[in-house]
Amino acid sequence: MTSGEPDVAPGGRRERLIGGPGIVLVWLYGVMVVGAVSRSAFQIATDFGRAPLAYALSAVAGLVYGFITYTLVRGGETARRAALVCCVAELVGVVTVGTWTLVDPSAFPDSTVWSDFGVGYLFIPVLLPVSALYWLRGRAPRAGRAAA
Amino acid sequence: MFDALTLATGVAALLLAAWCGWAAYRDQxxxxxxxxxxxxxxxxxxxxxxxxxxxxxxxxxPTQSTTIFVAYLLGAxxxxxxxxxxxxxxxTKWGSVTVAAGGVVLAVLEVRLYDIWGA
Known part of the structure; x- marks a missing residue:
């Protein structure tokens, strides 16, 4: 990495996003990656025709989770901003799909990771982006560093 | 016999979660x-x-798919x-929180395994 790159902290290293509470986020996002990706891969491979919308949405959710996990582990300001955008997308996704599954259940013959706001996953899908947004905002440059 | 193992693992996972949660609460x-x-x-x-x-x-x-059963066993x-x-x-205490969360996740996996294997 060149020293002039904006996402390299003065110390020469990227800002860590996985220190403290961040490690819990990485763990939960990692679990969701495995859950969403393996679930959608199995469903798409075996019986895609049954609920194409639900399975495709699970696959997209898995990809988003994977990308957020990667940005958290990578660290740095660019990754932090990318993660913020993805967390907003994730939150919009889970709220939209959660409402959609309640209003029009017939569109979803089988459930997705985001069905009913993630009730099948202990509501982790809806709680995770909120806590991640809170955490990432606190890691912004010139924010209160002493607290970390 | 398999259900007994599922129950034992699930209970042990919850105990681990409580133990590490206690450590986190005490800032350890x-x-x-x-x-x-x-x-x-x-x-x-x-x-x-x-x-x-x-x-x-x-x-x-298993009552449900064999592939899903094996996948959950590996995940657990x-x-x-x-x-x-x-x-x-x-x-820091956040490491303890992570393991506590891991215990809860495992307990959930065990509940799913119980369903997948069937009574």
Whole structure:
């Protein structure tokens, strides 16, 4: 990495996003990656025709989770901003799909990771982006560093 | 017989979660004793993995798909060690929170395994 790159902290290293509470986020996002990706891969491979919308949405959710996990582990300001955008997308996704599954259940013959706001996953899908947004905002440059 | 293993692993996972949650509450990182606890839970999950495969080889079948059954067995086995490694990298109370979360995730996996295998 060149020293002039904006996402390299003065110390020469990227800002860590996985220190403290961040490690819990990485763990939960990692679990969701495995859950969403393996679930959608199995469903798409075996019986895609049954609920194409639900399975495709699970696959997209898995990809988003994977990308957020990667940005958290990578660290740095660019990754932090990318993660913020993805967390907003994730939150919009889970709220939209959660409402959609309640209003029009017939569109979803089988459930997705985001069905009913993630009730099948202990509501982790809806709680995770909120806590991640809170955490990432606190890691912004010139924010209160002493607290970390 | 398989259900007994599922119950034992699930209960052990919840105990581990409570123990590490207590450590986090007291602002402590995971210590040697916690890692021994994680090892015990992991051994239970390993016994369950081997036991599940033995049952499949002997011709018994889960109520739901065999692929899903094996995937959950593997996930249950990997769950606590993965959280343990993260807590090794994070020597604060947040490492303890991670292992506690890992215990809860494993307990959920065990509930799912119970459903997948069927009574």
């Amino acid at each position: 990182p995971t210590k040697d004793w916690h890692f021994i606890g994680m090892a015990v839970v992991t051994v239970l999950a390993l016994v369950q993995l081997v036991g599940g495969i033995v049952l499949l080889v002997r011709g018994e079948e 086995f990997a769950c606590v060690p993965a959280a343990g490694f993260l807590s090794l990298a994070e020597r």
